[in-house]
């Protein structure tokens with residue numbers, strides 16, 4: 001199908017990125033090949049010089065991967081996508097491209113644990129300075145900026161606290177200071193949040209989550225707004241080598257077809273689950289962007305099309321009660337990751353955010369008793385019944 005910029009979002013989910021292929025398949029074939037034959041030596045040389053368009057080597061470009069990249073770029077309203085081997089490969093590609101020795105990055109405190117660890121333990125070795133802030137408080141962003149700040153990195157809603165950052169205000173400020181703004185849009189997906197509309201420069205995702213949606217792929221993607229940034233990122237990704245492979249790209253591209261449907265169902269299921277938790281006597285607090293009690297509820301209404309599938313909460317009995325809950329669920333599965341069709345429950349302090357260290361977690365509001373729920377698309381009464389029976393097992 002020809003690239004059509006006027007299609008509505010749900011139609012892009014189904015048709016986005018699909019090109020014309022031999023024999024007319026309606027889905028992109030899996031070009032499971034590492035390399036592509038040249039017609040003759042002049043053709044090979046012309047491809048390498050960029051004088052003709054075509055394929056050389058799968059780390060550089062592959063039609064199956066390109067199809068998925070174009071689909072995600074269209075969904076985000078961007079220029080081009082770059083498929084990466086994981087979300088972390090996407091984070092690394094972006095930060096390595098944008099930062100150099102002597103630069104300073106301001107980053108949300110509530111980010112996926114290894115993102116912070118990458119900045120503090122790897123990028124620091126190459127002379128990159130960093131400051132982590134509670135980015136839901138604009139004042140903290142403002143006061144963290146230094147003359148050498150070149151990147152503002154936001155994760156909103158943040159993993160796992162679901163804190164929401166005012167993207168538009170942050171972008172205006174950062175651009176005024178000549179810094180670029182990067183957003184990790186994993187938690188909402190373009191179905192629910194479109195950061196380019198607020199002027200963000202670069203978007204990235206762990207496609208392992210909602211974009212693929214079926215818990216059977218590890219992948220990431222970077223989406224950029226223009227050719228100049230695309231060429232810069234592509235060059236670095238090509239050198240770092242963290243590209244996605246054709247089969248995983250195919251699976252993600254298939255997952256995208258139901259992205260809009262799935263995000264509606266995740267949202268539809270999450271609100272009653274969040275409400276149940278909020279009124280439950282064993283629960284201390286609940287964070288869900290769709291609850292009026294969320295401190296940035298109004299901001300969420302402005303930034304999100306709907307509220308998504310992620311909930312965090314803390315039990316009155318703290319870590320011990322959380323342990324009982326996680327060991328008592330039967331339908332919800334005790335596993336890290338998120339954004340798949342199945343409901344998952346996990347404990348960030350001992351799992352996904354362990355490497356950040358206790359002090360950094362506490363500053364970010366990731367308490368030892370915080371439990372994170374990724375609400376799936378099952379029948380919500382099964383999810384609720386399971387959580388109710390598990391909550392009953394907590395006796396004190």
Ligand code: LCS
Nearest residue numbers: 086087088112159186206208336337352
């Ligand atoms: N960004 C966010 C917001 C994430 O949640 C994750 C992974 C990543 C980036 C990295 O993506 P990956 O390399 O795993 O594809 N988050 C995980 C989580 O919360 N539980 O397990 C993985």
